[in-house]
Amino acid sequence: MFCILLSTVVSLGIVTAENGQNAWLRYAPLRSVNSYNLSLASNIIALNTSKSSPVYTASLELQKGIQSIFSQAVKESDEIHQAASSLIVGTVDDYSHVYGNGNDVPDLEEDGFWLNTEGETVKILGQNERGALYGAFEYLSMLAQGDFSHISSVNNPNQPIRWVNQWDNMDGSIERGYGGSSIFFNNGGIVDDLTRVSEYARLLASIRVNGIIVNNVNANVSLLSPQNIQGLGRIADVFRPYGIQVGISLNFASPTAIGGLTTFDPLDSGVISFWTNITDQLYQRIPDFAGYLVKADSEGQPGPLTYNRTLADGANLFAKALNPYNGVVMFRAFVYNQLNESDWKADRANAAVQFFKPLDGKFANNVVVQIKYGPIDFQVREPTSPLFSNLYNTNTAIELEVTQEYLGQQCHLVYLAPLWKTVLDFDLRVGQKASKVSDIISGERFNRPLGGSAAVVNVGTNATWLGSHMAMSNLYAYGRLAWDPSKDSQNILQDWIRLTFGLASEVLNTITKMSMESWPAYEQYSGNLGIQTLTDITGNHYGPNPQSQDNNGWGQWTRADKKTIGMDRTVWNGTGYSGTYPPEIASMYEDISTTPDNLLLWFHHVNYTHILHSGDTVIQYFYNAHYSGAETAQAFVKLWESLKGKIDAERYEQVLYRQTYQAGHSIVWRDAISNFYWNLSGIPDEAKRVGNHPWRVEAESMVLDGYTIVPVKPFEAASNYTAIITSSNTTAGTVATKLEFADGTYDLAVNYFDVVGGRAKWQVYLNNKEVGEWIGDHEDTLGHALSANLDGGTASRVTFKGVKIQKGDMLKIVGSPDGAEAAPLDYVALLPPGVID
CATH class of the missing domain: 3.20.20.80 (Glycosidases)
Structure with a gap:
């Protein structure tokens, strides 16, 4: 046996960038603080050395993992009877045949395994060879997370x-x-x-x-x-x-x-x-x-x-x-x-x-x-x-x-x-x-x-x-x-975080918060109350397009009109869907008073003014939820930025890029859905947020040179329902405006459309001094399904932080088209610190 002194175990300092290829199997090196006696096997005994055998794979994985985590070579031994101070991996049957004492192994189901780290010999035994490999990965997962517990654990699958x-x-x-x-x-x-x-x-x-x-x-x-x-x-x-x-x-x-x-x-x-x-x-x-x-x-x-x-x-x-x-x-x-x-x-x-x-x-x-x-x-x-x-x-x-x-x-x-x-x-x-x-x-x-x-x-x-x-x-x-x-689900997530990004508590807590809030936030800004995700179902399934849900044969309908919304799936008056459940569940969904709010519009067709269990009307909840969800997405950026220096630079920058994109796209989602139902219902937002954007300057209201105003379809995908594109696909266009905002420091956000078919370039100037530039290259940097249209999927935002302006300053954007991408622009927002557009 060899011993490593460990107590508080943390990941080694960041040394090189990572591209993500090893995912949760990084086996990042650990270092020890204070003293705790950990004994690891001095050799590995694999009970099947055929190279096509999962047991042999398990042996290789154990060698690789222990070497990487502890910088200690543990080699495979041919002396299978020298079990003391060893790590034995194999099937229960092979273990019984070799050592004659398989009676001490608990009963295992197909693919199950027994991991025993008590005593001098570590035993990883599977009901079959696949189970033995699973046990090896479980042991390495424990070690990589700094868990050196002495256990005797049976793990059987729930399903074959x-x-x-x-x-x-x-x-x-x-x-x-x-x-x-x-x-x-x-x-x-x-x-x-x-x-x-x-x-x-x-x-x-x-x-x-x-x-x-x-x-x-x-x-x-x-x-x-x-x-x-x-x-x-x-x-x-x-x-x-x-x-x-x-x-x-x-x-x-x-x-x-x-x-x-x-x-x-x-x-x-x-x-x-x-x-x-x-x-x-x-x-x-x-x-x-x-x-x-x-x-x-x-x-x-x-x-x-x-x-x-x-x-x-x-x-x-x-x-x-x-x-x-x-x-x-x-x-x-x-x-x-x-x-x-x-x-x-x-x-x-x-x-x-x-x-x-x-x-x-x-x-x-x-x-x-x-x-x-x-x-x-x-x-x-x-x-x-x-x-x-x-x-x-x-x-x-x-x-x-x-x-x-x-x-x-x-x-x-x-x-x-x-x-x-x-x-x-x-x-x-x-x-x-x-x-x-x-x-x-x-x-x-x-x-x-x-x-x-x-x-x-x-x-x-x-x-x-x-x-x-x-x-x-x-x-x-x-x-x-x-x-x-x-x-x-949170415990699973935290295992993944420790294995993927390391053991630092700040990293664990931050990514846990972001991830556990992510599904509720997406539901809030994309579609809620059981209305489904209001994405473009007749197109590429990406970006907001609530009107695509209806007036087609695909059956993902909202049945929204000027006064009402939702599918009536009751037995007494609707499609009868609720009656396809067993009686206890059917009665819950049949009755609007016992249907959970988060599935209300799945089962019931109601007025926009219907009062939810929460006390909000349906339409006001739509507005509140979409603003709340987008606000949460903005917070993800700051949370991730707090991890700078605690995660390798390559992965840090790549995740930051996507979180920044999501923050901007969540606002596209928020505005599109809110504007659509405001237009449809005619019922305003009690908080006066929807349609009220005091920090925006619409692109079509600026002085245009080489740009043309165009309608956007669906209309709700653009602020004020219109955008501008260059008049030519070969000549740059310019937009300019005098800023009427008070003197101060602002985040300058530009909403534009990044369509497939070109990589246009935009440059932003303040009083003829360049603030920044960007390229429409989401086809290179994001993997989502692409669109050649100005729509909810291509609507995007870029933000330049900490821009100092004075009232009367001249803002200018030069858009250089490329191919089919005519440098489209929607609006500019000048945001004071802490303000979400």
Whole structure:
């Protein structure tokens, strides 16, 4: 044994910048203060040294981690019987075979592990090899956080399926990908260099993910070519040492697209033979192939309904082919049709129950129905999907989103674990018995053999994986909650902070505050009271566009008019959705007096003057919440700035950039939503904030030279509903105004539009002296879905702090267009210290 004297353990001082690639597996060096005796093993005994074995991987990880944390080499020993002063890692069976005393190991479930640090020998034993690797990562996590407890801990998973779904396309693009291009595919095939895939496998194994779907649910049939099947085998070979099984998404119409058949009817014998043959080929190359993910009869994807077959017929087609290999079919419940909004009883939220409840018990035992956490589509707040309470004889899994499709697309800090917990902890009261969603998906509540979790996780080639350092908290939290849904979301977050940014209390407390306030803040400034996220649903799902919710067939309606707002989902007068829940829950949502305020507009259609439980009217709460949420987002910038020097410069600057962007964009959100409903309802803000901006100067009111005034669509995306663009896409334009503000020091904020198609340049002058400049390069610096329009997604803000002005000073902005970006401007705000525009 070697000893390290430790008591108060802190991270070593910052030495070099970090790009985020190691995420929470940095294994940052620790230093010791005072004296505490920590004994670490002098050698590691791995009970399987095959290089494809997760036990061997665990041994390598332990060596690497201990070396990095303590600057002490711990080598693997070939003397397996010299167990004293050693760290033993392996399976329970191998431990019993070698040492003959496996009776002292507690009972473990599949993938479970026992970590025992009591006594001279550290034992990390898994029920299987994957479990042993999980135990190694748990031990290193403790050490990296300065936790040197003597424990004997049993860790068993809540659910057998803990998968991630990649939405990667064969051309290397990623649907809803905000962190770079695919690490798996390029130019129609599998990439040659899989180093990045191995690094991703390591991250996933450390949070106990055991399966991955590598391609988009809108699947390309070319993935099933012989060449690509061989490529999938190479991917599986990389994941195997980390205990992760590879699966793929399928295109239901593949038999006609590449199989030479004239039908993809799931009951046709030729179709059955086609899928049997494809499955056999996959298992011949990938013996531990996980199975299939299927999106059928949804958003234009083909499926069994084409032939008047049931969704169960479709799922069971694949289940039969996979059954000899113990493979699993994950069949998405995201099935719905476009609807007629003029039909008061039409409701997309009813679709999942309508399609799947009649099929309960008709799915094969190796089929798992994958259900989005809410009945619409990854909204900022939805009620728990009632489908969980309607499938008693069918395996189910919950689908979550690590990728922030409707939730700021990784440009806004939104820590999602608290949102997920509202669903996982929700008691559906099936049969008037405790029926938490977490117990349903685990298989426990209805005694099902399979179940679990799946998350859309669109990592890419960006060094930060998701495009944002802070967004990685969601990937970490997903794995932790899939393993144990009872975990506290703040405790999970703080583990992630310590592992990612270090042990300093200031860092821990600050990032905790920012993250735990982030989801409530985003909900407040984007959409509240159950109205959903009022983003651009007919466009790129980014930025405010409340009018896009209605007057279309997509069914994410608000039914807002001049006097009323909200969906009536009651049984007595509405769509009947509330009645799809068990009686106790249905009665709560049916009655407006017992419906929580945060879901009021999801279940009830009310006047803007309806009084909430809080005492506010609906419209006044909208105004108050949007201003409060944006104010919280401004505070995130100052909180992060307080960490300067406590976090390496590279990550500090990258996070600061995004927090500054979010602060500006939250004001765009606040104004757009507030202005839209003020215009629609005609009811003013009691606090006189909406439409009242004494610190602003509208761009169109300035003296324009080479600029033209244009309307903005949607109108609410711009202050005063208009903007200016250069008259030519090759010649600079100038705007100027005399400032009528009192002498003083101001923050000078400029709202502009950063559209795709060019990188315009703006320069700001005060009395012909340059204050600063910026470039419209969000396509390079932010990963969100881009837009070529002046809209809520491209509206942005840049701020120059501490500008001294005198009344009568001349402010000038020169905009130099580039390509399609005609240097658009919205307004300028001169903000005194402490004032939020």
